[in-house]
Amino acid sequence: MTRKFPIFGTFVIAAALVLSACHGPAPAARPPEAGDVAAAKVGDKTIWVSDVKREAVAQGLIGDGEPLDVSSQLFHQVLESVIDQKLLASEARKRGLGDDAAARHRLEMADDRILGDILVENSVQKAVTENAIRQLYQQTQSTGSPAEEFHARQIVTATEADAQAVKRLIAAGATFESLVLTRSIDSATRFSGGDLGYFTADVMPDQYAEALKNAKAGQMIGPFQIDNGWALLKVEDRRLEAPITLEAARPQIVRFLTYDEVRDLLENLRRGAKVQVLINPPAGKEAPEPASAPPAPGALPTPATPAAPAAATAAAPAPKDAASASAAPKVVAPVTAAPKAVVPAPKAAEPKAGATAP
Numbered sequence: 083m084t085r086k087f088p089i090f091g092t093f094v095i096a097a098a099l100v101l102s103a104c105h106g107p108a109p110a111a112r113p114p115e116a117g118d119v120a121a122a123k124v125g126d127k128t129i130w131v132s133d134v135k136r137e138a139v140a141q142g143l144i145g146d147g148e149p150l151d152v153s154s155q156l157f158h159q160v161l162e163s164v165i166d167q168k169l170l171a172s173e174a175r176k177r178g179l180g181d182d183a184a185a186r187h188r189l190e191m192a193d194d195r196i197l198g199d200i201l202v203e204n205s206v207q208k209a210v211t212e213n214a215i216r217q218l219y220q221q222t223q224s225t226g227s228p229a230e231e232f233h234a235r236q237i238v239t240a241t242e243a244d245a246q247a248v249k250r251l252i253a254a255g256a257t258f259e260s261l262v263l264t265r266s267i268d269s270a271t272r273f274s275g276g277d278l279g280y281f282t283a284d285v286m287p288d289q290y291a292e293a294l295k296n297a298k299a300g301q302m303i304g305p306f307q308i309d310n311g312w313a314l315l316k317v318e319d320r321r322l323e324a325p326i327t328l329e330a331a332r333p334q335i336v337r338f339l340t341y342d343e344v345r346d347l348l349e350n351l352r353r354g355a356k357v358q359v360l361i362n363p364p365a366g367k368e369a370p371e372p373a374s375a376p377p378a379p380g381a382l383p384t385p386a387t388p389a390a391p392a393a394a395t396a397a398a399p400a401p402k403d404a405a406s407a408s409a410a411p412k413v414v415a416p417v418t419a420a421p422k423a424v425v426p427a428p429k430a431a432e433p434k435a436g437a438t439a440p
Contacts, residue, residue, distance in 0.1 A: 119152075127168055138150055218338070236313050239266070
């Protein structure tokens, strides 16, 4: 006996067969970023090279934007960490650990942080352009004037009498460099001929700046009293420092533009939002800046300078306090010629939150 299917049932079966044939295997996962490459799969979840790099940045293993060679041991070490995270998260979902209120709140906080970071990245990408970098560089070069820098050697003695005795030996024909090793008590410069390298007067203690005010190349200055004794200086050279190049200034300009953009973004957001702090700060103290706020810069730190002789970085005269609150401390002993760039401080504003800039 032949079984007859109703017309409607036949249509449904045929449609199902056609749909099945059209769909075929599930499509491959699409990369989250252009040019991204799959690094591993955990079940049906793909781990991308960008995921591994982002995790390496989060762990502090590389800086943001630094390359990470996919054939390196570090890359594979971090990849294993990301695989473990995927496995743990999958098991947590199976156990329903993300369903309670506390877990949902933590997930929401993580989501807020990620979305905030994406907004900052997007805003900074639009603001920190090559044109903006060049424009600020030209502005600083046109408004700033080069400072004078000195190249000097020093002998430090415990007493003024010792310093005067050294001065008499030099007058009698002894060389300054030969006396450094036998008479100087400054361990930082004693084994490098007393060499302080090139430096500007503003990075040195006031006693040095005052002594060098009218100094000329080839002149011996002192003795004059310093914090740890008495100093004699031999001025090797005095010149105008070379202007910093665009490429040398680029890192600090990018930091400045990034900070300025993040601050403006948060100013506008706070201005349009209703924010209530429900826990008062300690009595008699102002509320601190939020923990995520970047330090407010004055003059941004200059790029890294060539290294000074190894012995010239320990007990040489410490620089006086910088006027800028955020300027990176200068090296204790001045180093070989390091041109400085003066980047204008961001616009004055009330303390505010700031997301970590990319």
